[in-house]
Amino acid sequence: MDKRSGLVTRTGAEPGRGVHYKWVALSNTTLGVLMVTVNQSILLISLPDIFRGIKLNPLTPSNTSYFLWVFMGFTLVTAVLVVSLGRVGDMYGRVRMYNLGFAVFTLFSVLLSVTWMSGAAGALWIIVMRVFQGVGGAFLFANSSAILTDAFPADERGKAMGINGIAAVSGSFIGLVLGGILGPVEWHLVFLVSVPFGLFGTIWAYLMLKDNGVRVPAQIDWLGNAAFGVGLVAVLTGIVYSLLPYGGHPTGWTNPWVLLAIFGGLAVLALFVYIETKVPEPMFRLRLFRIRAFTAGNIAALLAALGRGGLQFMLIIWLQGIWLPQHGYSFSQTPLWAGIFLLPFTAGFLVMGPLAGVLSDRLGARGLATAGLVVSGASFLLLELLPMNFNYIWFALLIFVFALGMGMFFSPNQASVMNSLPPDQRGAGAGMLNTFQNSATVLSMGLFFTIVTLGLAAGLPSHLFLGLRAQGVPAKAAHIVASEPPIGSLFSAFLGYNPVKELLAPLGVLQHLKHAQLAYLTGRSFFPKLIEQPFAHGLGLAFDFAAGATLVAVLVSALRGRRYVHEAGPAGEGEDAAQLAELDEGNGPVPVRAT
DSSP states (O other): OBTTTTBEEEOSOOTTOSHHHHHHHHHHHHHHHHHHHHHHHHHHHHHHHHHHHTTOOTTSGGGHHHHHHHHHHHHHHHHHHHHHHHHHHHHHOHHHHHHHHHHHHHHHHHHHHTOOOOHHHHHHHHHHHHHHHHHHHHHHHHHHHHHHHHHSOGGGHHHHHHHHHHHHHHHHHHHHHHHHHHHHHOTTHHHHTHHHHHHHHHHHHHHHOOOOSOOOOOOOOHHHHHHHHHHHHHHHHHHHHTTSOBTTBSSSTTOHHHHHHHHHHHHHHHHHHHHHTTSSSOSSOGGGGGSHHHHHHHHHHHHHHHHHTTHHHHHHHHIIIIIHHHTTOOGGGHHHHHHHHTHHHHHHHHHHHHHHHHHHHHHOHHHHHHHHHHHHHHHHHHHTTSOSSOOHHHHHHHHHHHHHHHHHHHHHHHHHHHHTSOGGGHHHHHHHHHHHHHHHHHHHHHHHHHHHHHHHHHHHHHHHHHHHHHTTOOHHHHHHHHTSOHHHHHHHHHTTOOHHHHHHGGGTOGGGSOHHHHHHHTSSSHHHHHHHHHHHHHHHHHHHHHHHHHHHHHHHHHTOOSEEEEOSSOTTSSOSGGGEEEEOTTSOOOOEEEO
């Protein structure tokens, strides 16, 4: 670095940073991220077809755990492994680990697509194969950002992260639509669709990507890896099981096993922090948190994910359980159409993600990322103003604006974090960022579902009892249905089932009702109108929580300080001021000269 000018200078041509290679790296890592995120969301819409295919009712209480693990297992394992696998990439080569991730992901996509068992055995097969598919996804997530950072100069990384981020967001909504299209045709196609892309990506990555990052030989920190994995698995598993009712309560937060898993997991994570300060070659160098840009970027990403993580699921339930049935769509059609009606969300990120990345290369991350969070937080509050049976134009506009805000935040924040990392710590640092985001997403889903469920529990039972009695349902049956935990109705609407029909059918009362009564109870208006008011109350509280988390993220992002670009040698070699190019945010791009 030239101390007089503040320029970061390069003293020779760097392998793997050529004009053409950087676009090869970007296109391949974008394909990898797209493939993984499509697979994270494709099950959201196709779960009913998958469970019908294996002849298992996911709404039966004894089967709920299968449903949760098929639904959440992939996300949980990627959240747990990305830091460890990012560190392994730092040690043994990011491209090598990335290639392995493509191959592992593709292999287990093939094994999922040939699922032949049914019942509980079929569900267990899918869960285990999805977990191992998630291991491949973790390899891809952990190393893709580091590969891009190695391939692009500092003044182009925002653009690269913006384009790569498009894949992450687009994939989640492409998966919704693909699941709705392929699931009804043949549920095995939901898993098979990834195979040709995985094979192509594996071969392409093997032939074209170059391991040009800084690698420092080190021993694997087995104790730190074990403590981190056990602690985070325990916490996230506890959050997953908090969604299930326990002991007469609508949620599982009073379940001693849930509390033991969460608080025990937190204790093990505290032990992990202690271990990392004592071992000579830690899994993750905690001193990286001394870099303000790295710390602020990670905390802001965690809080932003905490605000938005459960949003997609609440919007899906809002559409599937209330809005779409009242606008002429049968419950079985709602999963596909919910994905279609949420497309403005993807469009907003497609517009803003790359643009914000390019602008952050010139203007810095702080202003753009902070403004994006302000826009997103305001959108949460404006969504509260919509009636349950809204005019779609306003709904589409608000989720589009929300996505614009998140696009304005995501790319600059990602580039800011990756620019701040020493070259030999980029894999572990990218893994930590992904862990914060994925863990916060799981926590956000648990909190959103809990808040909405508690809101429903306050008003839904009495509304449901009176509504069923008015249509001729016997008092005993109406009481049993009204006493069911509200989370069952949410899961039912989420899966595209008619909640009232699912609740009444096992009691044998449907055949005794008059035709008009049966048609009304199991039609498109009874349940949506019944749930509107209590769901609106819970949803408003969830949006308030999301807005609050985003507000704190705004403050953290604004305090990220000066712009740090870490361009010199590995961590530990004059690690502080001599390695950091510091420029005031807003004073222009990071000048990088090749000499």
